[in-house]
Amino acid sequence: MTAIDPTAHLSAEQIEELGRELDAIRDEVIASRGEKDAAYIRKVISAQRKLELASRGVLLFSFFPPAWLIGTAGLSVAKIMDNMEIGHNVLHGQWDWMRDPKIHSTTWEWDHVSPSEQWKHSHNELHHTYTNVIGKDNDLGYGIMRVDEDQAWHPVHLGQPLWNFLNACFFEYGIAAYDLELGKNLNKRRRKNPEFRARAKAVGRKIRKQVLKDYVIHPLLSGPSFLTTLAATFTANLVRNIWSHSVIMCGHFPEGVQIFERRSIKGETRGQWYLRQMMGSANISGSRAMHFMTGNLSHQIEHHLFPDLPSNRYAEVAVKVRALFEKYELEYVTGPLPKQVFSAWHKVFRLSLPNKKPKVKTPDREQELVAA
């Protein structure tokens, strides 16, 4: 919550008009969704599978250093593709309109230790509905970090740069723990809750399978390359984790992104919801390859406005969305990856230390409406 509300100049009518203009952008994409888009996702999926197969094949000879390098690089990219452009987006229902049961949010499973069912709940539902609302959206700091000046400081926060680094390295486990809401569910009473136990079991099963595949079966199949394959898989997972953590940090943490109070979303209209998504997200600028490798989450603002539009369309949507930002005189937070990553990390460091409480509060949108 910054001292000055950057949307204060907009009237309630303007906000609703903005909502209608965004709806129109959405309708346009939906009306033109078709064969080309379907061909795109099929091509990406098939490329991912082939790359993964080929890389695993090369790793059978990973005792030979060049093979290790090529195989590890290939596997890292394949894992990133699986999680980002494919998994994340399929699980958002972006491709459900194709009615292909194999590429559907209800059937997809990804190369990740968090079962897709649980991730869909914490991500699609909690994070996307309550984007950047303190206390409601746990993506803000994942419950382990202080991400806003207004949050009370505690000496524990001194360690948050370290937690954040560890979270980056083992991001998929962090996400699984986060989806389970481990922090609050591990207390004595909640731990016994059968619903929680069932979900914890599902995560355990998924972890077992993933670990068995990556660190036992594939290394064993490599015979003499056992150790090098093991190291390669570990490296690929590490690369994938750090990469996705970086991309995701850039989505909501960089300076300039707004954070909202719980009471500010009471009775939120569609226009206000859109506005919150616009102010609560940040983009990464870059080449097409960069957008692809981030699963188009470099278009985080567009993704948050329209989480179920096919990812390959965000680039064209971004042009129109950006024009709306200009029209309504709002700040479109974007920048190249290194800058955004630095900005997000800077915040993590800065907020690990105590600060003075800001004096001016965000005007309460609800009160404003009542007054209007």
Place this chain on the structure above:
Amino acid sequence: MTSTALRSRAWKLLEMVTTPLLPSDYLDLVSPLRAGADLRGRIEAVHPETGDAATIVIRPGRGWRGHTAGQYVRIGVDVDGVRLWRAYSLTSPANRSDGRVTITVKAISDGKVSNHLVRRAKPGTLIQLDQATGDFVLPQAKPAKVLYLTAGSGITPVMGMLRDTEFDDVVMIHSAPQPQDVIFRDELHDLVADKKLRLTEVYTDTHGMLDIARLDGLVPDWAERETWACGPAGLLDAAEKHWSEHGVPERLHTERFRPSIVVAGDGGEVTFSTTGKIVGADGATPLLDIGEKAGVLMPSGCRMGICFGCVTPLKDGAVRDLRTGEITEAGPGVLIQTCVSAAAGPCDIER
């Protein structure tokens, strides 16, 4: 260890290798028609039959169990990126030597799939298949005399029969708007020239609709014939009445192509088929709310159309997307987000 046990062990190991995917996800990339895969087919050729009908030659996957002449098959085709399923009669004989099967499709106005198949389908395209089904088939014991009564594309299952089994005495009455609309006309005339068929063509543009009362004149011994009829509902209704009135209803076999007519209006009766609850719904209330109010356990999440936590099969009827106004009709594989869909007429939700 038996070989099946060994094989299932090996398969388990393979599943561990490919987790969280299945081995088939990889195998499908190279061999989508292999045994054990989901049943698919590949379009190998498209032969135009008339101005608006074409025969599609399909190589079915290894899992295809064959068909009996007169049966139909459901196929799933991707039209503009969306998988749509339709049923078509098989027009090939049951044991074609090359193992291919054919369907013959007439493009109907506004028919998404039929127009796509007749005008745009390309050889090489993969389609989804179901096993052949339907009981509009010939009996084991050969009847002495046969009558085929068809109209329009109703000729397709009968063509499968004609090509499959020869009878000593076969009469066919077929009606179509004009001569050039008769699908398989050349082949029918060849059969006539070879004395394998007696054919009467009725052109509805000039002769008017086929009146069942004219049957006595066209085929005096119709009542003695085992009859297979396929065509529009009006013709079949008339035929069923005629055969019953003459006390020989068991001689008549009919096949109805029932294009499901969906009434898309505002609201309607909603059936929650799993729980058996039936409630009325207006055209503006999300089905999620309707279900919850009726005490049906409805999955949900954001309740605003973004989390896909409420996705549920639509088994019958039509719903309207409250955001876009778009109508979605029921069909296999059709799932809807109940939180942003309202009843657009009677519908059936699997909950």
